[in-house]
Amino acid sequence: MLALYYFPGNASLFPHMMLREIGAAFELRLVDRDQNVQKSPEYLKLNPNGRIPVLVDDDLVLFETAAIGLHLVDKFPEAGLAPAVGTKERAQFYKWMVHLTNTPQAEYRAWFYPYEHADDEAAVPSVKRAAERRLNHMFDVISEQLGDKTWLLGEQFSAADLFLTMLIRWGRGMPRPPGTIPNLHALAERVLARPAVQKTFEIEGIKAPFI
Numbered sequence: 091m092l093a094l095y096y097f098p099g100n101a102s103l104f105p106h107m108m109l110r111e112i113g114a115a116f117e118l119r120l121v122d123r124d125q126n127v128q129k130s131p132e133y134l135k136l137n138p139n140g141r142i143p144v145l146v147d148d149d150l151v152l153f154e155t156a157a158i159g160l161h162l163v164d165k166f167p168e169a170g171l172a173p174a175v176g177t178k179e180r181a182q183f184y185k186w187m188v189h190l191t192n193t194p195q196a197e198y199r200a201w202f203y204p205y206e207h208a209d210d211e212a213a214v215p216s217v218k219r220a221a222e223r224r225l226n227h228m229f230d231v232i233s234e235q236l237g238d239k240t241w242l243l244g245e246q247f248s249a250a251d252l253f254l255t256m257l258i259r260w261g262r263g264m265p266r267p268p269g270t271i272p273n274l275h276a277l278a279e280r281v282l283a284r285p286a287v288q289k290t291f292e293i294e295g296i297k298a299p300f301i
Contacts, residue, residue, distance in 0.1 A: 092116035095136065095144040097123045098294040099259075101155040101195070102143030106294070107252045108162050110286035112169040118293070156191035159249050171249040179243060186242050186250040194228045194257050197221055201264070222264060229261070229268040236273050240280070255281040259301050269301035 094109060096102030096118055109116050121127050121142050129140045136144045137153040144151065145158045147165070152158050163172035173179035200207050200221035204214045232254070236242060242250045255278045261268040269275050278301045281287055291300065 091146075091148065093119055093146040095119045095121050095133070095142060095146075096294075097121050097128075097142050099296055100142045101256070103259075103290065103294065103296075104155055104249075104253050104256045105143055105145060105158045105162060107256075107287050107290045108159060108171060108249055110290050111171060111249075111252070111284070112162065112166045113286075114166060154191075155195070156187050156253070159253065160187060163249055171247075171252075173243065173246060173248070179246065182243055183248055183250055186248075187253065190250065190253045190257060194225060194232075197225050197228060198257070198260055201225060225261065225264065225268075226266055229258075229271060229274065233271045233274055236277065238273065241277065251277060251281055252287070254278075255287075255301070262299065262301055267301070275301065 092109070092114060094102060094105055094116055096106055097120065100123070106118070121133060123142070127133055128137075128142055133144075134140055136146070136151055139153065141153070143155060143158060144153050145161070146152075147161070150161075152161055163169070164175075167174075172183050198221075200217055204217035204221065205211070207217045208214050239245075241247050242254060254274075258268045258274055258278045269278060282291075282300055
């Protein structure tokens with residue numbers, strides 16, 4: 091039995107969208123961040139980092155957002171959320187999954203929680219501005235790589251497009267939201283039009299504006 095530990099709009103949004111795209115039976119288990127449940131002893135047994143999400147797949151307990159996504163594309167290859175193993179297209183898929191998790195997803199930590207990156211409170215605004223500059227550059231690079239393609243992998247929709255859309259959504263409060271970049275906006279809108287994604291947002295209670 092699959093179970094996803096989640097909080098609305100968090101990094102769990104990505105595997106939640108995936109599970110609904112796949113059509114697999116799964117259980118959603120809310121981790122109430124408002125009550126700091128992700129730091130509870132019970133949750134730390136699942137993820138010692140105290141972060142969301144966690145996927146439980148029978149006796150497998152898995153944390154790290156990208157790892158959960160890669161596990162799901164392997165477990166449900168018939169869903170077509172990644173190209174076939176061993177192909178050049180699969181290598182490109184790996185590239186995007188690693189890039190998205192290591193680059194913009196990681197950088198958002200400094201944008202949302204700049205106080206974690208400064209010993210001096212007076213330095214916090216500077217940390218946030220620097221993170222903003224780096225994120226702007228990262229999304230510009232992604233936009234250049236995407237070009238006029240429909241999806242990150244060209245004509246094939248993949249889990250990487252779900253991942254990117256979540257990251258675009260996270261930046262909606264930035265001075266220059268990544269969703270204002272025309273081709274990123276268009277990709278996100280195509281993702282948001284998918285019935286499985288719409289159902290995910292409905293279940294999580296996420297309201298417009300989505301990006």
